[in-house]
Amino acid sequence: MARKSLGGFIRSLRPLKKYLAAHRRMFLVGLACAFLTNSLGMVFPLVIKSGVDSIGASRRTGLLLSVALLIAIKLVQGLFRFLMRRILIGISRKMEYKIRADLFEHLQGLPLSFYQRSRVGDIMSRATNDLNEVRMLLGPAIMYSFQTAVTVLFALPVMAYIDLKLTVLAFLPLALVSLSYKKVGRMIHERSMQVQRSLSDITAKAQENVAGIRVVKSFTRERQEIEHFDKLNRDYLRLNMDLIKVSGLLFPFMSFLSGLTSLIMLGYGGLLVSRGTITLGDFTAFFIYLAMMYWPMISIGFVLNVIQRGRASLDRIMELFNTRSDITDVAASGAAVPGPRRIEGRLSFRRLDFSYPGWAAGVLKEVSLELEQGETLALVGPVGSGKSTLLSLIPRLYDPPPGTVLIDGTDVRELPLEELRRSVAMVPQDSFLFSESIRENVIYGLDRQAAEEEIIKVVKTAGLYNDIQQLPNGLDTLLGERGINLSGGQKQRTSLSRALIVDAPVLLLDDCFSSVDTHTEEAILGALRGYTRGRTTIMVSHRISTVKSADRIAVIQDGRITQLGSHSRLLEDETGYYASLYEKQLLREKIERIS
Template identity: 35%
Template sequence: MASPGTAAAANGSAIYRRLLGYVRPYWGRFLIAVLGMVAVAASETGFVALMKPMLDGSFVERDPTVILWTPIVIILLFLFRGVAAFSSGYVMAWIGRKVISTLRGQIFRHLLKLPVAFFDNTPSGSLVSKLIYDVEQVATAATKAVTILVRDTLTVVGLLGWMFYINWRLAVVLLIGAPLVAKIIHIINDRFRRYSRRIQGSMGDVTQIAQEVIEGQREVKAFGGHDYEERRFEEANEHNRRLNLKLQGTQVASVPVVEFVAASATAAVIYMALSDLDTLTVGAFMSFVGAMMMMHSPMKRLTQVTATLQRGIAAADSVFSFIDRPGENDRGQITLDRAKGEVSYRDLTFRYAEDKPDVLQGIDLQVAPGETVALVGRSGSGKSTLVGLLPRFYDPTSGSIELDGHDIRDIRLDSLREQVALVSQHVTLFNDTIGNNIAYGHLEGADRETIIEATKAAHAWEFIKELPQGLDTMVGENGVLLSGGQRQRLAIARALLKNAPILILDEATSALDTESERHIQAALEVLMKNRTTLVIAHRLSTIEKADRIVVLENGRIIESGHHEALLDKEGRYAALYNMQFQD
């Protein structure tokens, strides 16, 4: 059985191979960068190799030819090195930004395909952290770490080769410390991997708290939450600081330890060389010592690259785990042009998770094409969940939902949702123009006159025409520059423009004043004609004209009928209605 450390290393290797797959499309440029790295490494060895003839030929033998050509060769060597370093550095940076762009695009596209249940259980801050922070760490591992590994490894190999050429006995002595260095690096790798994974999570916590405060800043101010939020953020921030400090401490400590081992071997080599100078010329000795000195920098970077590599692998593990998550189950083969609107809930039960109680139990409900059905009941009775199952925001735990006789799971998701228009009590607007918020998604490209007609029908044109830029007015983040009633009217205009055969109204008039509500109610009555409509309303006066009223309690249907019939029954609906009437 493999040890945990071996398994982690194997897993890290697999993750890194997958990561390098994102570099594969740019293999031509990558090859140019690698050739540049080879050239840089060769120039390091070339410089120390030049020291031998330079010292022996100029200072010892006073050879005029060597004296003439040595400065020229040095200039050409560093010019060659500069061009090679620039080429490899720029190309690797280009590849790194392409990897970041590709990964971010892939994450965002996958984000759009994930089921609603995933977002219910995942803090948005951790998702933003993956998209911004983790991807940067991944790209650094894919490019910067590769640059150091290739260039500095080749440099060390080249310098070692030169030292073996000068005096193999001294080179062997230098290598005595190699096993100890390898062991130190192995220990460092384990610590880096462990702390890097924790840092990914702590960054998500910091991002999450900051995002919640930004989005809920009105509530923070209104309820005096400054101190509480400051403490929450400080705890998360401090936890992140401590983890990063441990990571940096490991990295900082590893360098002097490795350097001390290397310096000890270097001291032994110099002692042996000085004890037996007869076998070495002055140039050979200085060239050998120069090679040893020049090895320190690449060895130091190779030790430090472990931190970058392990951070990148931990981030890549987080990113790939997200990308590998299954998206919405869209195995339907049926495409509907325009549904008639016959909806049937058959013995439907639903719970949000296996360990949660049933939210809906044994629901049987048939809605005829063009019928308006109002769902009423106390908060938590399952009304919003019931209508949310129709566009497949969730799938039933058991039972089924049918549209025009087809199980909605057999209908392609985009085709199913094309049949449904939704107006929710929680209106979502994007930081775009009013026109683009109304003509959103599949409605993009609708002509301006059609959009204006929809706003007039929703009684939104009254305030839109007064704005300096009209339909081109920016609404701000989630419509913050508009009032609640204005936002709701834009959502109704969006539904009007979609002109879908099925309409879901979840507290669609909740944010409107009495006068606006009357206008909107009249517009909705026109909109609901010849459409299957499911209405959720707490104000029962708004659904008196519904074809049928269904009363839910504790996830079950307990009453169903017309407004007058339910009042005459003097059951739950009558009690709710009388309570509101008295209020």
Template identity: 30%
Template sequence: MLKRFSLDKRVNLVYQRLLKYVTPHWRVLLFSFIAMLFYSAANAYVPFIMRDVFEILENGIKGQGLYLPFVILLTFAVRGLTDFISIYGLAWIGRRVIRDLRSLIFMKYTDLPSRYFDSSSVGMLVSKLTYNTEQVAEAISNALVVLVRDTLTIIVLVGAMVYFSPLLTSLVAITTPIVALLVSMMSKAFRRYSTKIQTSMGDATRVIESAVSAHKVVKIFEGQDYENKKFNKINKANYKMNLKLVATVSLGDALTQYTVALGVSAVIYVAFSNAASNILNAASFMGFLTAMGMLLAPLKRIVNINLALQRGIAAGESLFEIIDEPTERDDGHIESKKISGEININSISFTYDKDKGKVLNNISFNIRAGTTVAIVGRSGSGKSTLVGLLPRFYDVDKGEILLDGVNLNQYGLKNLRRQISLVSQDIMLFNDTIANNICYGGLSSLPREDILKAAESAYVMEFCDLLPNGIDSEVGEKGILLSGGQKQRIAIARAFLKNSPILILDEATSALDNESESYIQRAMTTLMDGRTTLVIAHRLSTVEKADLILVLKDGSLVESGTHQELLDIGGHYRDLHSMQFSV
């Protein structure tokens, strides 16, 4: 009982939160509801028209009914117009709500901490933004139209039935608790299956996105069968869930109609018995039957639209889970226009997952402003994690990081990240022009001359000049139209343009050929001059001139010093150096 109460309470909260997105458009909502009232009134008038028709035919005075065709045309004109207004009005509200929800969720995605994305698949996040929001739109627009309009129609038709015969109406009303029980049972099944279907859609999107993005790896390693099996397993589960949903809808529909048929049978039995002969004439009985017949269609729609409502509730719940996720902690108040770049790392420790142990353990070192510091070590030693703490992609678990003597947490996030440029080994280019990829985000307001200068400094113009549209050429999805070295140079040009006092180079020359690397190394020397630069490198030959080299092993700082000092120590750095150069 407690579990059921908790579930109902949660569903009500989702309803209430969805309504908060609807209420700003209350004028359109009110206008749509008024239109529904007129629509229901028009429906309620039809049984009375049929009563009059039957009465006139029964009395044999045909001339009296010439006005009825015009009444019918007027009634159905009102019905059609108000139906259009209500459907369009609520659809307008539904699309507005989805527009607002999608904008809010996309904005949320850009503000969520890196830890959230570490445990979430891209496919699932995309599915929630596209598929799940459409389910909410369906619940707000079409489902709400049917729910409100047909509920009003049922009320006025029942009123007409009571007017014609309270006795016969009471017989039909006996079936109401049974129908209500069926709707309640189906609601729970609908919500359960809808949640599972939405999850499977997210899983399918994840597998598709992964297989398509890595299509070359799939081909070269003959992964087609593996990917097909993985997708077919999800596709089969989705297929089964949808069949169960269809079976539930069909069974519920059949049971509902049979229950109503019991009421209809009872009505006809009583109507033809002596009990009703003195209180119901033929014309009134025709009006009652018309109202009762018209009752079946909206009743069926309400039972079936419950599916769309429960889908919307399940989808809304998943969307609100994202909206309720805490964003990156940003409670700093210091706004510095330009820092010098002095960095102090004091006894920091960090872990991604407590069950897997520490990734960084009790690390301390100091970096003077304007110097170059190289961070070396075997793969998995924590190099990229360490530099990722500086722009606060993650917050340390223990210890502190000072920038110009101030704790990183005291800087506003945007202000802190304006002081840092990053060129990583995983180059991310957007499906836009080369120029727009260089002046991305906060750099977009910079003049064209600065963009061209940055492109020249990173030797981007060397290949741009060979393209039909030059620097305004499209790079394709994730830069697919460019080589690895060309993408790397665009990322480096971005760093030139940002001109920040701190520079992080995470294997920044890893994707360059020998000729490109020769150019870039000279450009890097200019770029690094006067900046605090942190360089991650596997090739030790690229960091020999660094002012300070930090050697990491299993998340701990084991050695630090200049290239020659570390060779003289004869420790872990020397082992790494000997291993590379002996090869």
């Protein structure tokens, strides 16, 4: 490796420095153990040599001494080897733990916009596969490269001392081992990339087939699909065999080269012994040294490979770490923090223009609106008119421009994020629930323990109580993959309960009754009325029945508020959006009643 690229190499590993620093002392101890165990191992052939020489000279005490030494060395060596593995691999696991914890912490701080542009699968693969590659770099790669270095460093002088020419000759094939690995390694890399690509083709095909199974079946395309899959599968088989032709050669070839070394040893070394230039013991020791060097030499290629992959993976992990959140506390940005006080819940939107980062088109245009503390506002409007966006700006899921969204007269950007979000309870459109019990999901947002009555109360308000009673374990029924699946409406009501129990002064409901039937919805709305009294509430809905009892109703069309007022006021404009929505509602109710 050239000096320049070595510098780059070390620089690319710099992010690991702080993780290693915590274990620096133990790491050095581990390296010392690695040094000791490997260097002791190099004494081993010398002991065998003296044993063999003792046999030749018929010295019984010498032989006994060698044998005793042999076991003693192995014992000490084993001890250090045990320590080396425990310490070095242990540290690599501890660092893996720490990096994973830090990564999770970091991911939790990233804003919603990040999660909308990244795929969960991609983040997952960085946090698992890539992290594992980095760990391999930290643990085994360091351990093995140390082993190789020590082995070569020790064996070479001893062997050269025994016989220089023999050493040079014996090393010729071993040098070939490393060289050939580098060359063949590239070929293997290329072919295995092809195999990987082919595998991802197969995966994509299976994905496409399963996702489109309805079309496949209705067009009786099964046979063609099988044929297509068969073709990809065959390609994969062929590419794999192409790879095997090269990679399968590698190991036998290494073996062959090592055999060649033994052959040189046997021929030339035998000649030297018969001439008396070296002793039989020298000869045996030489043999053992060569055997000992065989694996470390091969492992050079392996280690290089691990290091390369580890570096690439580290880069991918660092990409995540380098993504910064733009939604931060004022404290972090150095501005004044308002003292702790209870938020009352007056909401103001002042000439609010908003567009998503990277989007040219504005989503909200000059929205101005004042909500009194305790007021209930309903938002209606066509799909994509900006209703959800307006709600998401209040708890700063996205950052509004400065001075446009205020709570109690304070810009939401000036409030500590935690306090802001504690004061705003939101029920999003998609009700995400965790694979835990219903109880855990309901009390999710609470910092304290909740009394059973308290939970029952919100669950009743949210119209979920009867459903829960039907479930096998009531509130403790598990949800998700290991539990049961709730219906869409039940999910929405669980998500509503979760927001209600936190008792926040501001309540935001984003179309959270869409999967609930109108009858249940009316019951919930009736129960909610008592709850929302004294809380500032904004509810998005498409149903007149949901919104008509709100204090005020705002119609948003194409990012602008086009109508604002009470139900009866809005109905006065007969050509307006609200009036036509109302008529449709009446028709629907009529249809329902017919049966």
